[in-house]
Amino acid sequence: MNPRRKKRLGAILAIVLGLGSAVGLVLYALSQNIDLFYTPSELVQGKGKDLVKPEVGQRLRIGGMVLPGSVERDQNSLKVSFQLYDAGGDFVTVEFDGILPDLFREGQGIVAMGVLKDSHTVTASEVLAKHDEEYMPPEIAESLKGIQHFKPEYTEAQLQGGNQ
Amino acid sequence: MWKWLHPYAKAQTSYELAGKLVPWFVAVCSISFVVGLVWGLAFAPADYQQGDSFRIIYIHVPSAIMSMGAYTSMAIAAFIGLVWQIRLADMAVAAMAPVGAVFTFIALFTGAAWGKPMWGAWWVWDARLTSELILLFLYLGVIALYNAFSDKVLAGRAAGILTLVGVVNIPIIHYSVEWWNTLHQGATITKFAKPSIDSSMLWPLLIMLLAFKAFFGALMLMRFRNEILQRECHRPWVKALVMQEK
Numbered sequence: 001m002n003p004r005r006k007k008r009l010g011a012i013l014a015i016v017l018g019l020g021s022a023v024g025l026v027l028y029a030l031s032q033n034i035d036l037f038y039t040p041s042e043l044v045q046g047k048g049k050d051l052v053k054p055e056v057g058q059r060l061r062i063g064g065m066v067l068p069g070s071v072e073r074d075q076n077s078l079k080v081s082f083q084l085y086d087a088g089g090d091f092v093t094v095e096f097d098g099i100l101p102d103l104f105r106e107g108q109g110i111v112a113m114g115v116l117k118d119s120h121t122v123t124a125s126e127v128l129a130k131h132d133e134e135y136m137p138p139e140i141a142e143s144l145k146g147i148q149h150f151k152p153e154y155t156e157a158q159l160q161g162g163n164q
Numbered sequence: 165m166w167k168w169l170h171p172y173a174k175a176q177t178s179y180e181l182a183g184k185l186v187p188w189f190v191a192v193c194s195i196s197f198v199v200g201l202v203w204g205l206a207f208a209p210a211d212y213q214q215g216d217s218f219r220i221i222y223i224h225v226p227s228a229i230m231s232m233g234a235y236t237s238m239a240i241a242a243f244i245g246l247v248w249q250i251r252l253a254d255m256a257v258a259a260m261a262p263v264g265a266v267f268t269f270i271a272l273f274t275g276a277a278w279g280k281p282m283w284g285a286w287w288v289w290d291a292r293l294t295s296e297l298i299l300l301f302l303y304l305g306v307i308a309l310y311n312a313f314s315d316k317v318l319a320g321r322a323a324g325i326l327t328l329v330g331v332v333n334i335p336i337i338h339y340s341v342e343w344w345n346t347l348h349q350g351a352t353i354t355k356f357a358k359p360s361i362d363s364s365m366l367w368p369l370l371i372m373l374l375a376f377k378a379f380f381g382a383l384m385l386m387r388f389r390n391e392i393l394q395r396e397c398h399r400p401w402v403k404a405l406v407m408q409e410k
Contacts, residue, residue, distance in 0.1 A: 063347075
């Protein structure tokens with residue numbers, strides 16, 4: 001390789017490596033802020049090396065799995081509350097007044113945006129479903145995971161809009 | 165060692181090679197596109213949770229992969245163009261940029277259309293979505309910079325530098341779902357472990373991936389030929405070609 005090409009090669013490598021490490025350091029410094037949501041154990045025990053806990057009244061997003069059996073619906077309104085858990089073993093209660101997305105199920109991951117009410121409770125204004133990266137037909141899901149798949153069934157009265 | 169490559173630094177030889185390759189890419193693309201799309205949209209089973217909505221994977225995933233693949237190819241071409249100062253490599257960068265930009269747009273658009281019914285939101289500022297949007301802006305920047313100069317040698321150099329600077333975004337897009345908490349799901353097929361998709365759904369996806377790759381190749385080669393003709397329009401061989409056409 002002749003000296004001029006070698007010089008250009010060096011300059012370009014220096015630019016790309018320098019820029020790459022600069023971006024890397026910026027992202028590392030911001031890493032906690034780039035996370036879209038807190039997990040339940042980060043919310044309860046604190047996040048990062050310094051164990052920073054969010055303050056009560058702070059707007060935040062919380063993401064975790066819906067604890068099976070914890071979903072409680074209000075009979076007369078759209079109010080719903082459920083618990084979220086993660087691998088860390090902590091639970092956070094989410095209260096929500098609105099329509100849940102189609103993929104909302106017990107055991108399914110969700111992300112909720114809202115205000116921290118107390119250290120274990122979030123009042124959500126928006127609930128989003130998080131889908132995992134697994135795709136399979138219903139028969140296989142049934143045999144592999146033991147997930148019983150069925151479409152929600154409605155009574156005649158519900159279909160006609162009555163609220164019995 | 166590289167002697168067999170040398171003839172292709174000449175614009176005419178590359179122009180003729182590209183012309184010979186285009187029909188092959190078009191043939192592979194049209195066959196695999198029809199097979200993959202019909203298989204994926206009509207015959208693959210519905211997903212256990214998302215039902216039929218998951219079928220957008222057959223457009224979204226190939227276009228997202230190609231949006232990053234096209235950028236990586238551009239970066240390699242820009243690198244060769246800058247270090248060895250081969251004009252044809254700069255032309256290849258210019259030829260690939262708009263195609264890659266359209267792939268990026270398709271990935272963002274189909275993702276938003278899927279996100280509304282599945283997540284409950286068109287758009288979320290999570291790391292994956294934001295870095296893919298930055299990729300679109302990088303493409304637009306490269307296209308704009310290349311067209312901003314009337315001196316195309318200078319234009320190729322400027323666009324090449326921007327392309328190489330932007331390449332740091334590619335690993336960020338790919339690993340964003342692992343490094344940070346995101347709403348976007350993790351990688352299904354672009355990982356070393358076994359793909360977490362059932363084989364009945366995977367095959368049409370792989371065929372669609374081949375179709376998108378061939379589609380990119382065909383479009384890129386056509387644009388590359390145009391770019392060569394435009395840049396070399398005062399050369400005798402182009403004039404001879406035009407006279408021959410008449």
